[in-house]
Amino acid sequence: MYHYQLYKNHPGGIPFTRYSFGDHSRQYFLHFPPTDQKIKRNQVVIFFHGGGWSLGSPEMFKVNAAFFADRGYHVFMPSYRRIPFYRYPRIREDLDVGFTEVLACMKALGLENHKIILGGMSAGGNLAALLVYDRLGLQARNINPSIFSGLLLFGAALDMSLLQATPLRWFYAGSPTDPNFTKASPINYLQEKETLPTLIIHGTHDGLVAYRSVEAFIKKISVRQTENLTIKIIPKGSHLDAGSWNFFDNDLRRLLVEWLEERG
DSSP states (O other), X not given: OXXXXXXXXXXXXXXXXEEEOSSSTTOEEEEEOOSOTTSOOSEEEEEEOOSTTTSOOTTTTHHHHHXXXXXXXXXXXXXXXXXXXXXXXXXXXXXXXXXXXXXXXXXXXXXXXXEEEEEEETHHHHHHHHHHHOHHHHHHTTOOGXXXXXXXXXXXXXXXXXXXXXXXXXXXXXXXXSHHHHHTOGGGGOOSOOOSOEXXXXXXXXXXXXXXXXXXXXXXXXXXXXXXXXXXXXXXXXXXXHTGGGTOOSHHHHXXXXXXXXXX
């Protein structure tokens, strides 16, 4: 159903440029310039698409990019190697290297002083959260966490231990006794005090990313972040519902637009 909506709402010939950051065909990112040049933003959006770490491509999810580009943002959409042939930490390596190359591209485009709103849907939300919350990983690459101005998490896999024990989970992070299993779980990187403005949207009846996974994350972050934390739980909402702002002019879209405008 979600892929049907992606096809149905395909934005057509939205312009973009493709940049490679490795030898593998999946190691690249797309840059979408703002479609409305009259709007001047001091932030860019880096958005990771969903697909269970196994499906999709940035090109398939151009509707995500179009949503932000139409509102004046430069948008970067990274790709990465997929399961089952590549797992964590190889996917994490692509996450880190790809992000570093996006920063280099921003500098080349004169955007080095722009802050970054990081976001992702489903598995992409997992990657966005890993990138933002792993402060030691950022430090190792000499990246100041202050470069981020916001985080968007839609139907995101945030606590691997509470996801359904599916082959997708195993191929990505291994068994719960595997050290990589812990490293692939964003909840384990939360610090005693969190301040990054964050919007979390999830449905209670999500059949792909169990609600209990985000519920545990929300419980943990809520005692560490008392401001700028916006949580929208959709009663009986599905995985598609968490990403419905892409396709419909609904309450979630209005919430997201309001959240973006608050960031400037």
